[in-house]
Amino acid sequence: MKNTICSAVALMCGLAAASIATPSRAQTAVQVYGIVDSGIAHLTNTNSAGDSVTKIPSLTSSFPSRIGLRGTEDLGNGLQAFFVLENGLALDTGVAQQGGRIFGRNANVGLKGAWGTLTLGRQQNMTYISGLKTDVLGPNLFAIGSIDPYLPNARSDNAIGYLGNFKGVVLGATYSFGRDASAAGGPAATNCAGEVGGNSKACRQVTGLIGYETRNWGVNTSWDQLRGNTGAAGGLTSSIHTDVRRTVNGYLMLGTTKLGAGVIVRETNANPATGLSKSNLFYAGASHPFGSFVLDAQVARRDTKNSGNDVDLLVARLSYALSKRTFVYGAVGRMDNDGVSAVALDAGGTVGAGLAQNGAMLGLRHHF
Template identity: 30%
Template sequence: MFKKLAPAALLVPCLAAHAQSNVTLYGIVDIGINYLNNAQTGRTASGFKGGHQWAVMDGGTGGLQGSRWGLKGTEDLGGGYKAIFLLENGFNANNGTLGQGGAEFGRQSWVGVASDYGKVTAGRQYDEVVDFYAPLLAAPQWGGYMAEHPGDLDNASNTRRINNSIKYTSPTMGGFTFAGLYSFGGVAGSFGTNSIWSVGAGYANGPLSIGAGYLNARNPNTSFYGSNPNGGPATTNNLGSAGSATSPQSNPVYAGFASAKSLQIAAIAAAYAIGPATFGVAYSNTRYQDLGSSSGPNPFGYTGTAYFHNAEVNAKWQLTPALLFGAAFDYTKGRGAAGHDGAKYELASLGADYFLSKRTDVYTVAVYEHASGTDSLNQPAVAMITGMTPSTTSNQVAVRVGIRHKF
């Protein structure tokens, strides 16, 4: 997956005889054909208009992985220490545009120091829910974004990165690893405003893997959901409809909770391998605390706390070294603001992945979602498969056939 670009001696001057550096170029291109039924095409006085939707889309819209290229490097500092960095650009392979709201290195951009005691990095980074909990879900293993939890409500598909952050990651000791992250809010005279912190831990030994993470974001409408360029905080205007796949702030799953003073995500997952099969379970709790604050618009007058329980069971079978099958079921139950019942989402996913080589595979994913109850925009919940256009009804089916190449 990686290629050496050049020895660092050609890129930077050596400051000591023992210093050695390297820079690596890597990337992924994932593209495919998506089919979606009941996709919203407009709105009339009687409701939404819809139809079948066919589209060639990048992997970041329903595929296994978003297309990207990156540079990563190390420099030996001596004494067991080394400087490390990573710059990762996300792009849409179907039209060549930038991802993550147009950021140059919107996926990751950080620099730090590593040693036998762990590593410390600073910049735009993943939170610990993403680092420890997400890898054990169906989506990153074989299901892609379409198999992700509704609206990526627990950020398991790392829709949001953490800006202005410092992270410590421990070395692995007996299969155990832990990490912590803090993002400075940068507001003069108020240290905690817009701050984010996250902690997590993982254990992997033999057939058993466990991962857990926690994230706490103050004023999430700005600090968390507004972390991508051109994808800023929710406004009253973009809370007025069910929105689209490209506008997370108008996502009907949680957009109505933009006035929350804090966002809290707690998640844990486990997986166990038995021969060629691996079985997993996962649970997350996402809470929008103190609704009605000045953090964001509140057109529905919400107060109190809204939250989501999410539970997933998944399985995969490595039938041959080249062929993998997967299946998963995800259940999400929300509790709306002021104590009224929230939305419920049920998602079933099937996938198959065939490797033509070590670096190139072809795959297909099919998902079905059913929604019920009242969503965050105080309207009957409609199905909304992650990354897709919302449905006109409570049901939606999406199918993708794609190809992915790693370099």
């Protein structure tokens, strides 16, 4: 893995140097960018014995750490070509995220014009995009991604994507021939490579989005269907098995204060052992800047149908800008598990079944 990461960084630096050194030969403008974010978190009730733990998080802190390359070329007549190669990394150990992929966050190429954007490759799908402006905490360590880990990992391999904005009307869709080629495990690597001869439904994924956005308010709705295949995670062990999410959400600006809320309706039709499950995830939050500070707060509840295993979430985060690129932050949160539910407050963490979990975090983030 060490060699893989070194190779990825060397490739990024080499491409960037080539672009800078030979501007007369290469018309593509290439940018190296990233986020480096880490913190220390303390969690209670991490097991049935009620033990606590203090750790440096692996999956995310306030934002997932990453390093990327993106470039554009002007083709004339308002048309541009572009590419994005983006690597996610765990800052506690330095390993690659998204199932160990070198460019697991994004690896795509496309065309962009007044008609919208057409993208080919691994990319964020419409479930991810629909929540960008309404989930005020985003991929924070304590957030709705702890309840549904797919949400901050809503990307598709082998995909064709389209997104357009026509005077505020937003339309988008993705179609994947094989949604997840990594077998490393977790929500970002579910072993469903697809592209199987004789079974076009194997690991297929279709997502869609329609909405309306202005500077002061916006609403959207999205639809996301994942299909399975032999060996896929989450009980989706056949192409007839599906996992469907429907979202409706919106945001409202009151001066500089942002309000965001939504509902995610999920229906999973998996193998007989797992069966059919339905749930509604409701969330609402607010973000308020004052001076160099930003205060974010969010509440959420997942109601699982025909089950007492519901969960409730409460989170607050305070960030302070040391500069335009460097921030310090602190966050507190609580996850209440009903019945035998075992949803951890921290993304990727553990909690004793049926126990409430409290957490606190301090961290540092730098953008480049």
